[in-house]
Amino acid sequence: MRPIALFLALGALAGCSGAQTPLDPWGIQADRIATLTHVLFWGGAVVFLITMAALALAILAPARMRALMGSQRFLIGMGIVFPATVLTALLGYSLGVSRALTQPMSDAPLRIEIIGRQYWWEVRYPDLGEGAVTANALHLPLGREVELNLTSGDVIHSVWVPNLHGKLDMIPGRVNRQRLRADRLGTLRGQCTEFCGQQHSLMAFDVVVQEPQEFDAWVARQRAPVPEPETEEHRRGMQVFGEAGCGACHAVRGTSWAARIAPDLSRVGSRATLAAGALPNTHGNLAGWIAAPQDIKPGNAMPAYARALEGSDLLALASWLGSLR
Structure with a gap:
């Protein structure tokens, strides 16, 4: 049993870091989601421990204590008031985080259009001029808020970059918007998370976070015509x-x-x-x-x-x- 437990523990730890995990936030939105995850997990753990302790006392405690636990006051307090208070507090906190995730951080975010297709991604930068377009790669300037305008060219898709934000559906004929900001340099992985056909699992993209000057140079290369063949x-x-x-x-x-x-x-x-x-x-x-x-x-x-x-x-x-x- 010990090797199995060790294997399961290592598997769980493997999901805590890397290029595709919500527990390694690269921006403020993902940080809020990660904090919410920890609060709900540890809050649930505390409630579970209290429940198990009450169960143990109900079985093993002296008769006087068991009689007290069977009283109407105890049942109302621990069976109604306590769970209602805890769940209401967690619900209020969750709604507050959800609202914070939708609040803009600036009046002029960089707009990026992402169109989901079977089975690839079209990425356009309409604010940066004609020709600023690529595929299967999302480049972001470090520290600048961006607004992702998400839609689909065929069936319903869903985009998710766990290190930056939550998932959001891409629906044909509709534009859903998501604001995020990347605060660390490097490369992440995004994924389609709505089953969209045979190759849904092989519909991923790179997210490259660059210094602003490097990002501007990348955009200039994207807009420029390709050079004439040299060989x-x-x-x-x-x-x-x-x-x-x-x-x-x-x-x-x-x-x-x-x-x-x-x-x-x-x-x-x-x-x-x-x-x-x-x-x-x-x-x-x-x-x-x-x-x-x-x-x-x-x-x-x-x-x-x-x-x-x-x-x-x-x-x-x-x-x-x-x-x-």
Whole structure:
């Protein structure tokens, strides 16, 4: 039994820190939620201990004390007044925290639009100019309040970045808003938490918190057109992109390809993952994803190109896309 208990304890502790846990808050909203969690947990623990102590006394205490515990006054006090008081206090505290989570911290937050799609995320920065758009990655400036405008392009999704805020649904035809602020540098993980289809569990995204100057430089790169290919392989890769019809679904800034059906690929080489967190972004994984996306993430909308492209063309395409940083 001891190894099992140790394993369970280590599993519980593993959820207390890391890039996806509400118990390691990176902002004021998540801190309030974590505090509420501790208050409810420890409050419930105290009530449980009091209840177990009363049960033990009712069984083991001397007859005089057991008679006292059976009196009408004791039953009303401990059976009605005590739980009603405790639950009312916890309810009032919870409602106060819920209200605080919706209060704005500034009059001019940075607006960020996130559109959930099967099975990826479109992220846009309308306040920062035309072309400030990416996919499957949410970049945030350190210490600045942002307002997430959340909607869906197909079915109901739900976005959750546990270290920053609670989860909120994304509903087609409706915009839900959530304000948050990141106060620590680093990379977190967000996740869809509303079952949305076959690949719901592989619908994640990176949250990158940057210094304001670094964030501004990142936005400038996103808005800039992609550079002209510098090598023959990259030129061939760009040509294959057009010949294969990739531009019918994907956008690449600075070119005639401007579709929004699939993720924007203008700076795909700079992203940490592919296919909404399904794979690390490496040259081999990128080529494999283009060749056989249904083998990696069945049910997604990406067609397979293993038979449509020669091996050299496939590698050239992956090389060119990987160079878009």
